[in-house]
Amino acid sequence: MSEREVLEVYLRERGQKMTSPRETVLDAFLKLERHVTAEELLAAARRIDPGIGQATVFRTIKLLAEAGLAREACPDDGARRFEHAYRHEHHDHLVCVECGAVVEFKDEAIERAQQAVYRRHGYAPSGHRMELLGLCPDCAKASKRK
Amino acid sequence: MSEREVLEVYLRERGQKMTSPRETVLDAFLKLERHVTAEELLAAARRIDPGIGQATVFRTIKLLAEAGLAREACPDDGARRFEHAYRHEHHDHLVCVECGAVVEFKDEAIERAQQAVYRRHGYAPSGHRMELLGLCPDCAKASKRK
DNA sequence: GTTAAATATGATATTGATAATCATTATCTA
DNA sequence: TAGATAATGATTATCAATATCATATTTAAC
Structure with missing residues (x-):
């Protein structure tokens, strides 16, 4: 299953919808290898689609974490960081x-x-x-x- | 060495001063067993001395951590939490x-x-x-x- | 003890990350 | 394709933590 499919299944199960902003955020996240902040992810997503809102990034990274595609790295300080969790071995x-x-x-x-x-x-x-x-x-x- | 002495030595080494607000915050911290937020610590310190300011608590808990008396517990969510680090076994x-x-x-x-x-x-x-x-x-x- | 230099204090304002609100827009299902 | 539902993005709100700054306290020197 591709990451996109994982997200779609997760959303479908809960009566939620697959949308193009969510896909944009997912793509941006997948392209960035590990330990991104929401801010970095927003910048990356806007490189794909400049119209993406900050709130959507916060909402979507949370979704990705719930769906098992991202996991939160223990924060040293400052903003939370997320890394890939799907098809990446636990470490x-x-x-x-x-x-x-x-x-x-x-x-x-x-x-x-x-x-x-x-x-x-x-x-x-x-x-x-x-x-x-x-x-x-x-x-x-x-x-x-x- | 008592906790108070540890703090005094740490401060002296760095040309900083032992003050009564710092002592109040230390006392409040020592009385609370583990996993306090700055807010809880402020409330506890104000029970000893109602004049204590919020900024002082934030500054002092940071000092306590630097001096080896407190350590930050990995935060689940929300505010940072601190626990005793001196004469408490690592765990x-x-x-x-x-x-x-x-x-x-x-x-x-x-x-x-x-x-x-x-x-x-x-x-x-x-x-x-x-x-x-x-x-x-x-x-x-x-x-x-x- | 008094005083001068340095640091600390506490009230307040500010920042920065995240969440809530809400009118508008997009998506899905039938 | 239409209608129900959920999502979007701009904005505002919240909350922890930090910065600012005038005043107060402490320490060390005398």
């Missing part, structure tokens, strides 16, 4: 506190241990957010030089 | 997506695996945020009944 982030560089990773040992935590407390898993903060090799080198 | 959160119940836990297997991720990418660890989302046993029971 977590390793972020440099100095320069903001982001490494995406998936660690089986962590995933397994998380499942164990869920079981231990009787919770049914429905996703998680994890962000490891640290100093990247480049910034570590740079600060040593000083 | 992560397991949150119910339905009722918002929060379980604090620490899992050695996860911690070890995270260290391995840092090593693998050459990052120097400086903390992490992890939030496991799920359905708590009570809410699972309640939704089954329907």
Whole structure:
């Protein structure tokens, strides 16, 4: 299923409509690889169709998240950021506190241990957010030089 | 060292001053166990000293975080929340997506695996945020009944 | 203790992100 | 194609957080 079809199915199930602004926002989102703010997405959508309104972008990115096409990345500060969630493997982030560089990773040992935590407390898993903060090799080198 | 002393040392080091509003906010924060918003903290501080200003609370909670007395909890939505960070073991959160119940836990297997991720990418660890989302046993029971 | 320099305070205004409102327009179904 | 329904986009509102600024407090030097 294409992303567009996923959205259409999701909308149909809930009696909502597929529209051209929504398609524009979806296209803009798909073209931007990961970690977009609503503002960036608005700019990108307006490059496709200048008439797109800000409110529509906020509404649509929310829809995309509900439909499983986008997911919210844990915000460091400022505006919320969204990344692709469909046909993109689940992953977590390793972020440099100095320069903001982001490494995406998936660690089986962590995933397994998380499942164990869920079981231990009787919770049914429905996703998680994890962000490891640290100093990247480049910034570590740079600060040593000083 | 008491929390107050930690703050004093931190301030002195940076040529900043220990003041009574700051002490009031600190006291209010210490009395509230975990996950306070700035607004809640303002209300608590005003119970001690009604003259405290909103701006001071925002400024002071930021100071407390910098001094290592508070840390920001990963926000679900709405206002940022802060919890105790000094003489409180590091822990992560397991949150119910339905009722918002929060379980604090620490899992050695996860911690070890995270260290391995840092090593693998050459990052120097400086903390992490992890939030496991799920359905708590009570809410699972309640939704089954329907 | 008094004083001068520096910093902090609190009232207010401002920003910036997001949500609500609402008249108009587009979409879907029959 | 028509009618019911939902979506759009411009605007306004909301809310947390920050900036501004005149006044007050603190600290260190005397």
